[in-house]
Amino acid sequence: MAFASYDEFRTAFQLMLDGDEVPSQIQPETLDVMISLGEALVHYGAEGDIPPLRASSMEQALSVAVAANAVAIPANWMEASILWFDPQRPLEVVSEQDLRSRLKYMSASDVRKCAQAGDTIIFSPQAQDGELLEGRYYAKPAALKDGLTTTFNRYPELYLYAALYGAGPFLGEDSRIPVWQNFYRSLLRQANTQERNRVYAGSRLRQVAR
Numbered sequence: 001m002a003f004a005s006y007d008e009f010r011t012a013f014q015l016m017l018d019g020d021e022v023p024s025q026i027q028p029e030t031l032d033v034m035i036s037l038g039e040a041l042v043h044y045g046a047e048g049d050i051p052p053l054r055a056s057s058m059e060q061a062l063s064v065a066v067a068a069n070a071v072a073i074p075a076n077w078m079e080a081s082i083l084w085f086d087p088q089r090p091l092e093v094v095s096e097q098d099l100r101s102r103l104k105y106m107s108a109s110d111v112r113k114c115a116q117a118g119d120t121i122i123f124s125p126q127a128q129d130g131e132l133l134e135g136r137y138y139a140k141p142a143a144l145k146d147g148l149t150t151t152f153n154r155y156p157e158l159y160l161y162a163a164l165y166g167a168g169p170f171l172g173e174d175s176r177i178p179v180w181q182n183f184y185r186s187l188l189r190q191a192n193t194q195e196r197n198r199v200y201a202g203s204r205l206r207q208v209a210r
Contacts, residue, residue: 001156006144009156010035013163017171030170032145035159037166041184042159043078043140053158053188054079055195057150060139066127070120076139083135085111085127090135099124158187 003009010031017026045052059081064071083091091114099115103124111131113124121133141149144159152159164180171177 001160002153003148003156006148009144009148009160013160016160016164017167026170034167034170035144035163038159038161038163039141039144041162041166042188050185050188051192052078053151053155053191053195054081054138055151055154055191056198057154058138058141059136061134062137063132063134065129066123066131066133067129069126070117070122071133072120073116074137074139078138078140080114080116080121081136081138083114083121083133083137085131085133087134091123096122155187155191158184158191161187 003012010028013035014026014031041050042053058078060074060076062074062083080093083093085091089110089112092112094113094115096115096117099113099122102113103126109125111123111125111127114121115124127133141151144152161180161184165177165184168174168177168181
């Protein structure tokens with residue numbers, strides 16, 4: 001399955017909703033809202049047992065200097081992938097509560113932990129002003145309405161069934177909704193498994209002696 005444009009994708013989505021023999025009563029603007037809800041489901045997941053998609057195509061490089069033991073996160077930030085001051089020693093990402101509860105007891109030494117605090121990342125032990133935080137983070141892809149993304153082109157079926165999943169509140173009682181939801185969950189598991197396999201492709205995990 002592949003789509004050449006957003007309009008082609010929206011048409012396929014509409015056909016899945018209406019069938020090819022029934023004139024659609026759904027306005028294009030409403031279809032766009034349903035699709036955007038599906039995008040949010042893919043990118044952020046949902047409460048319960050629906051995790052987000054995390055694909056290598058979402059990763060962007062990060063390089064920013066510390067000021068007052070914090071750095072600002074980019075506007076399109078969704079989640080950290082890997083962060084470091086020393087590339088040989090990636091930072092452990094913890095909750096803000098955990099980090100702050102330990103911060104006052106930590107003596108000056110190399111930074112080992114970080115946490116998201118609002119729109120910033122903070123560190124423990126405290127990082128020095130001017131230190132360069134580097135790494136990668138998962139960035140929110142641009143809206144499909146603005147153009148098909150690399151992640152979409154990798155997993156078009158996932159976005160299609162996410163949009164169908166997101167259409168549920170608009171359709172009311174519809175026997176197809178559980179089917180669409182099950183298809184989405186299955187496609188999501190496959191996509192996240194493929195992404196994990198992509199990381200380790202061509203090499204076997206080895207236990208490293210400490």
